[in-house]
Amino acid sequence: MKFLAVCSTGLGSSFMVHMNIDKVLKELGVTGVDVDHTDLGSVARGDADAIFVGADLAEATENFDDVVVLKSIIDLNELREKVRATLELKGVTIPEKGSAA
Amino acid sequence: MLNDYLTPDTVLFATDVDGWRDAIERVSAPLLEAGAIERRYIDAMIDSIAKGGTYIDLGYGIALAHSRPENGVIETGLSYLRVSPPVLLNDEAEHPIDLFFCLAANDQGGHLATMAELATLLTNDDLRTQLLAATTSAEVSTVIQEIGNQE
Numbered sequence: 191m192k193f194l195a196v197c198s199t200g201l202g203s204s205f206m207v208h209m210n211i212d213k214v215l216k217e218l219g220v221t222g223v224d225v226d227h228t229d230l231g232s233v234a235r236g237d238a239d240a241i242f243v244g245a246d247l248a249e250a251t252e253n254f255d256d257v258v259v260l261k262s263i264i265d266l267n268e269l270r271e272k273v274r275a276t277l278e279l280k281g282v283t284i285p286e287k288g289s290a291a
Numbered sequence: 292m293l294n295d296y297l298t299p300d301t302v303l304f305a306t307d308v309d310g311w312r313d314a315i316e317r318v319s320a321p322l323l324e325a326g327a328i329e330r331r332y333i334d335a336m337i338d339s340i341a342k343g344g345t346y347i348d349l350g351y352g353i354a355l356a357h358s359r360p361e362n363g364v365i366e367t368g369l370s371y372l373r374v375s376p377p378v379l380l381n382d383e384a385e386h387p388i389d390l391f392f393c394l395a396a397n398d399q400g401g402h403l404a405t406m407a408e409l410a411t412l413l414t415n416d417d418l419r420t421q422l423l424a425a426t427t428s429a430e431v432s433t434v435i436q437e438i439g440n441q442e
Contacts, residue, residue, distance in 0.1 A: 198339070201402070202355050202396075203346055203347070206355075206409070209406070209410045210414055244346050247346065261350065264349045264353065265350055
């Protein structure tokens with residue numbers, strides 16, 4: 191399982207999303223998900239099981255499968271919900287120990 | 292690490308900012324002065340925002356202005372500009388910004404530890420609220436020092 195955070199430059203907001211996804215996965219107690227970040231120009235179909243982008247890239251990524259659009263990239267609650275929903279969609283079991291939210 | 296970059300020289304407050312271009316010029320001025328970036332880095336940020344690059348809007352009225360290392364970064368740097376009243380990024384009503392950061396990252400790795408601290412700071416509701424309430428660089432510094440205690 192691989193999640194990829196993508197932004198225009200590949201080193202600002204995508205890196206923040208990458209770190210926050212790591213944080214949420216840890217909270218949820220989910221392992222075995224590889225997380226990385228890159229820029230829009232480097233991402234190709236099939237690179238990841240889900241691609242997380244800010245709202246500004248919603249249109250630019252509409253041809254990719256499994257794109258998760260974030261309204262705010264520093265809203266952990268939004269990210270937590272969307273990571274959880276994506277994991278469920280992909281059939282990943284969430285241990286439910288991390289109900290800190 | 293954040294405290295190494297965000298110092299009285301790089302933490303600015305302004306009540307007379309004339310639009311988003313002026314905000315970008317002013318937040319990046321300390322980095323230009325310190326020799327962390329070339330002039331063209333500022334132009335690259337302004338160009339990319341003008342082309343619709345509101346991706347730098349992180350939410351909660353906070354923007355992280357940055358471009359690619361090859362667009363004129365000399366060394367890693369970070370600066371801070373709190374504006375009042377808010378400035379509309381790219382003149383778009385849906386992107387009002389109260390706080391601009393300018394990030395200069397000189398390679399793929401040099402800025403990672405700083406970014407990690409920044410992400411912790413901005414995603415923590417409590418710290419973010421305190422940061423937005425800060426009115427002096429000393430107050431900003433105090434909030435940054437709390438990062439370690441929150442994790």
